[in-house]
Amino acid sequence: MQRRLILGIFLASLALNVIAVTMSFTLGSAIGLIAGWYLADLASGVIHMLLDYRPCPPGKRLADLYFYTGSRESEEYLAMVRERMASVGAFDRLVYDFKNHHPRPMALGRRTVWRLIGSSVIVAALPLSVALNVAAWLWPVPGWVLATGLTLIVGGAFAQYFHGSLHRDDNPAPIVWMRRLGLLMTPAAHQLHHDTLQRDFATNCGWSNPLINRVFVALRSRGYLDDAGLEPRS
Ligand SMILES: [Zn+2]
Numbered sequence: 001m002q003r004r005l006i007l008g009i010f011l012a013s014l015a016l017n018v019i020a021v022t023m024s025f026t027l028g029s030a031i032g033l034i035a036g037w038y039l040a041d042l043a044s045g046v047i048h049m050l051l052d053y054r055p056c057p058p059g060k061r062l063a064d065l066y067f068y069t070g071s072r073e074s075e076e077y078l079a080m081v082r083e084r085m086a087s088v089g090a091f092d093r094l095v096y097d098f099k100n101h102h103p104r105p106m107a108l109g110r111r112t113v114w115r116l117i118g119s120s121v122i123v124a125a126l127p128l129s130v131a132l133n134v135a136a137w138l139w140p141v142p143g144w145v146l147a148t149g150l151t152l153i154v155g156g157a158f159a160q161y162f163h164g165s166l167h168r169d170d171n172p173a174p175i176v177w178m179r180r181l182g183l184l185m186t187p188a189a190h191q192l193h194h195d196t197l198q199r200d201f202a203t204n205c206g207w208s209n210p211l212i213n214r215v216f217v218a219l220r221s222r223g224y225l226d227d228a229g230l231e232p233r234s
């Protein structure tokens with residue numbers, strides 16, 4: 001119920017922003033739509049890179065989950081997940097999820113929409129969308145700013161849903177169309193990330209991957225992003 005209410009308010013807020021963008025549309029707005037989509041892709045990549053390499057909290061026995069060899073549908077495993085996940089905060093659950101998705105990518109594709117977008121909507125997308133509504137109502141905000149904000153918010157909110165769609169065989173038609181238009185990346189392009197975990201961290205359209213790959217190389221050459229962070233250790 002609470003989730004539906006939050007999603008309802010978010011979609012209503014987005015609809016108001018779509019109206020504001022349409023009413024103030026200029027050539028700059030078209031560029032803004034593309035810039036916002038690029039920035040959302042960049043955010044998806046930077047966050048993915050940092051969380052992949054951020055160590056899990058020690059002593060929380062998350063390694064037992066990560067390296068569990070029995071059935072992941074067994075009552076024993078599910079009870080362990082409930083217990084261990086309850087012992088860490090939401091941020092560390094997210095950090096664990098990023099690592100866990102490397103050896104078991106299809107698990108991400110099976111997550112519910114709310115599990116994939118809920119935290120992004122609550123923490124960032126909904127507050128930003130409402131702030132854009134208020135700004136557009138109070139001030140003559142330039143069309144290109146509204147357009148950039150709109151696609152940045154949409155791309156940011158749905159980033160993990162788009163990532164999950166890369167690890168799922170059946171996707172809704174809009175995902176397929178957006179891939180054909182180049183607005184979303186393909187599973188083959190994302191596989192480059194899974195092959196090495198050292199490149200192509202962006203998971204929306206992938207336009208920002210050339211930039212992020214350079215940032216990754218620069219950080220690694222300075223001793224950051226150590227491989228030790230890629231898996232839980234204890
Ligand atoms: Zn990764």
Ligand SMILES: [Zn+2]
Pocket residue numbers: 101105163166167190194
């Ligand atoms: Zn992936």
